[in-house]
Amino acid sequence: xxxxxxxxxxxxxxxxxxxxxxxxxxxxxxxxxxxxxxxxxxxxxxxxxxxxxxxxxxxxxxxxxxxxxxxxxxxxxxxxxxxxxxxxxxxxxxxxxxxxxxxxxxxxxxxxxxxxxxxxxxxxxxxxxxxxxxxxxxxxxxxxxxxxxxxxxxxxxxxxxxxxxxxxxxxxxxxxxxxxxxxxxxxxxxxxxxxxxxxxxxxxxxxxxxxxxxxxxxxxxxxxxxxxxxxx
Amino acid sequence: xxxxxxxxxxxxxxxxxxxxxxxxxxxxxxxxxxxxxxxxxxxxxxxxxxxxxxxxxxxxxxxxxxxxxxxxxxxxxxxxxxxxxxxxxxxxxxxxxxxxxxxxxxxxxxxxxxxxxxxxxxxxxxxxxxxxxxxxxxxxxxxxxxxxxxxxxxxxxxxxxxxxxxxxxxxxxxxxxxxxxxxxxxxxxxxxxxxxxxxxxxxxxxxxxxxxxxxxxxxxxxxxxxxxxxxxxxxxxxxxxxxxxxxxxxxxxxxxxxxxxxxxxxxxxxxxxxxxxxxxxxxxxxxxxxxxxxxxxxxxxxxxxxxxxxxxxxxxxxxxxxxxxxxxxxxxxxxxxxxxxxxxxxxxxxxxxxxxxxxxxxxxxxxxxxxxxxxxxxxxxxxxxxxxxxxxxxxxxxxxxxxxxx
Numbered sequence: 186x187x188x189x190x191x192x193x194x195x196x197x198x199x200x201x202x203x204x205x206x207x208x209x210x211x212x213x214x215x216x217x218x219x220x221x222x223x224x225x226x227x228x229x230x231x232x233x234x235x236x237x238x239x240x241x242x243x244x245x246x247x248x249x250x251x252x253x254x255x256x257x258x259x260x261x262x263x264x265x266x267x268x269x270x271x272x273x274x275x276x277x278x279x280x281x282x283x284x285x286x287x288x289x290x291x292x293x294x295x296x297x298x299x300x301x302x303x304x305x306x307x308x309x310x311x312x313x314x315x316x317x318x319x320x321x322x323x324x325x326x327x328x329x330x331x332x333x334x335x336x337x338x339x340x341x342x343x344x345x346x347x348x349x350x351x352x353x354x355x356x357x358x359x360x361x362x363x364x365x366x367x368x369x370x371x372x373x374x375x376x377x378x379x380x381x382x383x384x385x386x387x388x389x390x391x392x393x394x395x396x397x398x399x400x401x402x403x404x405x406x407x408x409x410x411x412x413x414x415x416x417x
Numbered sequence: 418x419x420x421x422x423x424x425x426x427x428x429x430x431x432x433x434x435x436x437x438x439x440x441x442x443x444x445x446x447x448x449x450x451x452x453x454x455x456x457x458x459x460x461x462x463x464x465x466x467x468x469x470x471x472x473x474x475x476x477x478x479x480x481x482x483x484x485x486x487x488x489x490x491x492x493x494x495x496x497x498x499x500x501x502x503x504x505x506x507x508x509x510x511x512x513x514x515x516x517x518x519x520x521x522x523x524x525x526x527x528x529x530x531x532x533x534x535x536x537x538x539x540x541x542x543x544x545x546x547x548x549x550x551x552x553x554x555x556x557x558x559x560x561x562x563x564x565x566x567x568x569x570x571x572x573x574x575x576x577x578x579x580x581x582x583x584x585x586x587x588x589x590x591x592x593x594x595x596x597x598x599x600x601x602x603x604x605x606x607x608x609x610x611x612x613x614x615x616x617x618x619x620x621x622x623x624x625x626x627x628x629x630x631x632x633x634x635x636x637x638x639x640x641x642x643x644x645x646x647x648x649x650x651x652x653x654x655x656x657x658x659x660x661x662x663x664x665x666x667x668x669x670x671x672x673x674x675x676x677x678x679x680x681x682x683x684x685x686x687x688x689x690x691x692x693x694x695x696x697x698x699x700x701x702x703x704x705x706x707x708x709x710x711x712x713x714x715x716x717x718x719x720x721x722x723x724x725x726x727x728x729x730x731x732x733x734x735x736x737x738x739x740x741x742x743x744x745x746x747x748x749x750x751x752x753x754x755x756x757x758x759x760x761x762x763x764x765x766x767x768x769x770x771x772x773x774x775x776x777x778x779x780x781x782x783x784x785x786x787x788x789x790x791x792x793x794x795x796x797x798x799x800x801x802x803x804x805x806x807x808x809x810x811x812x813x814x815x816x817x818x819x820x821x822x823x
Binding site: 203204 | 436437438440441442444445514515516518519520521571575579580584653655659726729730733734737738739740741742770771773774777778781782783784785786787788789790791792793795796797
């Protein structure tokens with residue numbers, strides 16, 4: 186029966202996509218959201234020296250990264266040359282790529298921490314926590330900006346919605362900048378403890394700060410590509 | 418006997434149109450959840466019938482006597498066999514391509530088939546090349562016009578509704594305005610140079626125009642009245658805008674069904690309209706009116722097609738094209754139906770399905786859709802290039818066979 190139903194001539198079904206690539210983008214973004222929120226909680230515990238469930242977190246992050254990869258691949262595979270989109274296809278794909286990079290860096294960070302559980306010195310814990318919170322909030326701001334794509338599409342990119350998206354993008358830049366400043370504070374404070382800490386610990390602590398900050402950098406890149414994408 | 422047999426094939430063609438093309442053009446409304454499958458089938462059945470009976474005669478006359486010049490074929494027997502051959506060839510090709518899911522058009526099949534028999538019966542002189550050229554250019558033009566109208570309607574919706582400070586309040590005025598235009602188009606097509614217009618005494622262009630404007634304004638006011646209680650939850654309450662258009666789309670889907678009936682009916686009954694006088698021994702007359710019972714038979718066939726098979730097609734399509742929201746579906750419906758109706762009044766047999774595709778692309782070009790697959794354009798052009806020769810060849814072959822047998 187199911188096969189019989191298919192016997193009809195209906196060109197309209199070939200013009201309209203069953204699923205919009207933007208739905209895929211938002212779906213991918215939701216995984217980023219879930220992953221970064223888990224990461225935020227996990228890192229806070231890690232900083233406090235609670236490594237109990239850290240391996241589990243690493244595994245979970247890795248799984249989410251893989252799920253997101255599948256979505257990304259699916260979007261790319263279903264964007265043939267002859268597809269017409271309301272935005273530049275290249276910019277869309279760059280946006281997706283940067284969004285995916287957030288997950289890559291999250292995965293890298295937890296894997297590295299799981300490999301060598303460098304203890305965060307008491308003096309640095311508050312700095313690190315502040316940094317993590319700022320990075321997570323940068324990603325949250327980015328999510329809000331990307332989420333507004335729905336309204337942009339619905340209204341065919343009217344000025345009001347574009348202005349709103351730009352406001353959200355501005356917030357991403359603002360938070361990323363603060364995250365950067367927090368990283369420099371950490372770095373400064375790590376150097377202050379230079380004499381007290383083992384060289385390998387220092388190296389790893391510096392690296393951790395960099396790795397965490399990478400996530401905010403890519404969230405900012407997402408916002409930049411979004412800005413380019415919605416420009417007239 | 419011959420009339421009966423030909424009518425049966427015509428009925429089959431009408432059924433095929435009803436189950437495929439109508440479902441195809443109504444699917445936007447179903448996909449956008451403006452109407453249910455059941456309502457779609459009902460609307461399609463009734464309004465195709467109305468469109469076919471009241472406005473269907475123009476295109477039918479073109480198919481009957483303007484592609485092949487009946488005067489060049491002196492033997493009425495040959496002409497009769499030719500019409501039968503064309504009908505059969507078109508029916509076979511339509512069935513085959515439906516089975517293979519090719520985006521062909523019944524219109525192109527019928528026209529191709531007529532050309533095939535005309536060429537074999539009395540050479541190139543039998544074809545009205547000028548008319549054929551007009552028809553062929555209308556095949557290219559209709560998707561483009563559908564595209565342009567849908568593009569403009571969607572841009573109007575964006576500029577006058579979404580881009581305003583209070584989109585919902587704007588939608589309550591602009592939406593009914595476009596619905597008024599729809600009513601104007603339907604009423605004027607029903608009255609302009611039709612038996613119905615003469616019957617109720619509306620004959621001059623001016624009276625047709627004023628009557629249609631009057632009805633259009635009334636319809637717009639009624640829809641404004643019906644929408645008066647809808648309130649926006651916030652300035653960005655686009656869902657409510659869509660909800661308004663969900664209601665308005667009921668009207669545009671009626672518009673689609675009506676226009677469809679007015680145009681595609683000819684594909685089914687055009688050749689039969691030529692057969693009837695020949696079979697009963699009278700000479701061919703391209704001026705005799707198309708019998709109303711024949712238009713009704715075609716309309717009935719389309720309605721049956723919707724009821725028996727069309728609902729399956731609509732269900733499948735409705736499920737697939739959910740990305741067409743109500744404002745988009747509305748624009749597509751309006752663009753396609755307006756194009757098809759104008760073509761019908763001009764006596765141009767065009768493809769509704771291809772016009773709908775043009776309209777969807779129009780909304781896509783207006784940045785209204787997340788993704789539009791332009792690959793379909795190539796497929797449609799291939800189907801044009803394929804359908805006409807294949808239908809022509811088959812028709813010529815059947816014609817020769819029939820001549821041998823009878």
